[in-house]
Amino acid sequence: AQSVTQLDSHVSVSEGTPVLLRCNYSSSYSPSLFWYVQHPNKGLQLLLKYTSAATLVKGINGFEAEFKKSETSFHLTKPSAHMSDAAEYFCVVSDAASGGYQKVTFGTGTKLQVIP
Amino acid sequence: NAGVTQTPKFRILKIGQSMTLQCAQDMNHNYMYWYRQDPGMGLKLIYYSVGAGITDKGEVPNGYNVSRSTTEDFPLRLELAAPSQTSVYFCASGRGAPNTGELFFGEGSRLTVL
Numbered sequence: 001a002q003s004v005t006q007l008d009s010h011v012s013v014s015e016g017t018p019v020l021l022r023c024n025y026s027s028s029y030s031p032s033l034f035w036y037v038q039h040p041n042k043g044l045q046l047l048l049k050y051t052s053a054a055t056l057v058k059g060i061n062g063f064e065a066e067f068k069k070s071e072t073s074f075h076l077t078k079p080s081a082h083m084s085d086a087a088e089y090f091c092v093v094s095d096a097a098s099g100g101y102q103k104v105t106f107g108t109g110t111k112l113q114v115i116p
Numbered sequence: 117n118a119g120v121t122q123t124p125k126f127r128i129l130k131i132g133q134s135m136t137l138q139c140a141q142d143m144n145h146n147y148m149y150w151y152r153q154d155p156g157m158g159l160k161l162i163y164y165s166v167g168a169g170i171t172d173k174g175e176v177p178n179g180y181n182v183s184r185s186t187t188e189d190f191p192l193r194l195e196l197a198a199p200s201q202t203s204v205y206f207c208a209s210g211r212g213a214p215n216t217g218e219l220f221f222g223e224g225s226r227l228t229v230l
Binding site: 009032033034036041042043044045046049051090092093094102103104106107108109 | 120149151156157158159161206208212213214215216217218219220221222223224
């Protein structure tokens with residue numbers, strides 16, 4: 001079975017300060033992990049992905065995430081928040097399930113507010 | 117670059133009415149999905165398809181139906197609309213294994229059932 005937990009439903013940061021969005025996962029197999037961003041009234045867009053290569057993954061718009069197997073975590077970070085980063089962020093896990101279909105599970109989302 | 121196109125963007129239905137949400141992708145992806153998004157609940161999978169002619173239920177299939185006659189199209193049918201189906205619906209496509217979690221989303225269809 002697989003699951004993903006986003007530890008904060010809302011995060012508020014000041015512009016120019018670091019961003020940390022936390023994600024823990026559970027998987028019976030070697031998982032692939034993803035972060036997606038959703039701006040208001042838009043679809044989801046892939047930010048970055050981990051698929052068993054380098055554990056530190058760089059994505060678009062200066063975001064990065066580190067896969068830590070011992071902590072079952074995949075936290076999303078950015079050194080300096082920009083106003084345009086205000087959005088909702090989803091952590092996603094994908095692994096092999098019975099029958100060969102790779103199940104995809106979404107977290108419940110973290111809304112990031114950036115204060116000027 | 118069209119990607120995944122959903123229509124309509126907005127729709128209001130009366131209880132008991134039926135409608136079809138259209139989804140088309142031009143990336144030749146085998147995998148297609150329908151999700152619904154409710155506030156604070158993340159995305160819940162309604163139905164998915166791994167290729168033309170093959171569909172399967174997700175977590176919340178009741179009250180919905182799908183078909184996949186071509187690679188490009190994956191319509192979602194709502195029969196006998198109920199207020200509980202008020203939601204934002206997203207269609208997505210992907211290449212499948214080994215990158216099943218890498219999905220391309222449409223912009224969503226906001227449905228209200230009154």
